Amino acid sequence: MAKQDSKVTSAADLRSKDAAGLQKEIADLQRAHFNLRMQKGTQQLSDLSQLKTTRRAIARAKTILAQQQATK
Numbered sequence: 001m002a003k004q005d006s007k008v009t010s011a012a013d014l015r016s017k018d019a020a021g022l023q024k025e026i027a028d029l030q031r032a033h034f035n036l037r038m039q040k041g042t043q044q045l046s047d048l049s050q051l052k053t054t055r056r057a058i059a060r061a062k063t064i065l066a067q068q069q070a071t072k
Helices: 011-015 019-041 049-071
Strands: none
Protein backbone atom coordinates (compact mmCIF):
# COMPACT_ATOMS: atom_id res chain seq x y z
CA MET A 1 0.00 0.00 0.00
CA ALA A 2 1.21 3.51 -0.78
CA LYS A 3 2.24 5.67 2.13
CA GLN A 4 0.54 9.08 2.24
CA ASP A 5 3.00 11.95 2.79
CA SER A 6 1.66 14.88 4.79
CA LYS A 7 3.62 17.38 2.63
CA VAL A 8 1.86 16.33 -0.56
CA THR A 9 -1.34 18.21 -1.24
CA SER A 10 -4.07 16.89 -3.47
CA ALA A 11 -4.94 18.44 -6.80
CA ALA A 12 -8.23 19.70 -5.35
CA ASP A 13 -6.35 21.54 -2.58
CA LEU A 14 -3.98 23.07 -5.12
CA ARG A 15 -6.83 24.17 -7.41
CA SER A 16 -8.36 26.16 -4.56
CA LYS A 17 -5.20 28.30 -4.23
CA ASP A 18 -4.51 31.46 -6.19
CA ALA A 19 -1.41 32.01 -8.35
CA ALA A 20 0.65 33.46 -5.49
CA GLY A 21 -0.26 30.52 -3.26
CA LEU A 22 0.70 28.05 -5.96
CA GLN A 23 4.04 29.76 -6.54
CA LYS A 24 4.76 29.61 -2.80
CA GLU A 25 3.80 25.93 -2.77
CA ILE A 26 6.11 25.25 -5.73
CA ALA A 27 8.99 27.08 -4.02
CA ASP A 28 8.43 25.10 -0.80
CA LEU A 29 8.32 21.80 -2.70
CA GLN A 30 11.47 22.67 -4.64
CA ARG A 31 13.27 23.50 -1.40
CA ALA A 32 12.13 20.18 0.11
CA HIS A 33 13.26 18.31 -3.01
CA PHE A 34 16.67 19.99 -2.86
CA ASN A 35 17.05 18.99 0.78
CA LEU A 36 16.13 15.40 -0.07
CA ARG A 37 18.72 15.36 -2.86
CA MET A 38 21.38 16.60 -0.44
CA GLN A 39 20.40 13.89 2.05
CA LYS A 40 20.67 11.30 -0.72
CA GLY A 41 24.12 12.57 -1.65
CA THR A 42 25.35 12.25 1.93
CA GLN A 43 23.75 8.79 2.36
CA GLN A 44 21.28 10.08 4.98
CA LEU A 45 18.09 9.47 3.01
CA SER A 46 16.60 6.08 3.77
CA ASP A 47 13.32 6.37 1.81
CA LEU A 48 14.25 7.16 -1.80
CA SER A 49 10.59 7.20 -2.85
CA GLN A 50 10.30 10.65 -1.27
CA LEU A 51 12.28 12.04 -4.23
CA LYS A 52 9.69 10.72 -6.67
CA THR A 53 6.83 11.98 -4.51
CA THR A 54 8.15 15.53 -4.27
CA ARG A 55 9.09 15.64 -7.96
CA ARG A 56 5.55 14.67 -8.92
CA ALA A 57 4.03 17.14 -6.45
CA ILE A 58 6.10 19.93 -8.06
CA ALA A 59 4.88 18.88 -11.51
CA ARG A 60 1.27 18.75 -10.27
CA ALA A 61 1.48 22.26 -8.82
CA LYS A 62 3.16 23.68 -11.95
CA THR A 63 0.50 22.07 -14.17
CA ILE A 64 -2.34 23.58 -12.16
CA LEU A 65 -0.62 26.98 -12.19
CA ALA A 66 -0.24 26.81 -15.98
CA GLN A 67 -3.90 25.81 -16.37
CA GLN A 68 -5.03 28.73 -14.23
CA GLN A 69 -2.87 31.17 -16.20
CA ALA A 70 -4.18 29.79 -19.50
CA THR A 71 -7.79 30.41 -18.54
CA LYS A 72 -7.19 34.07 -17.73
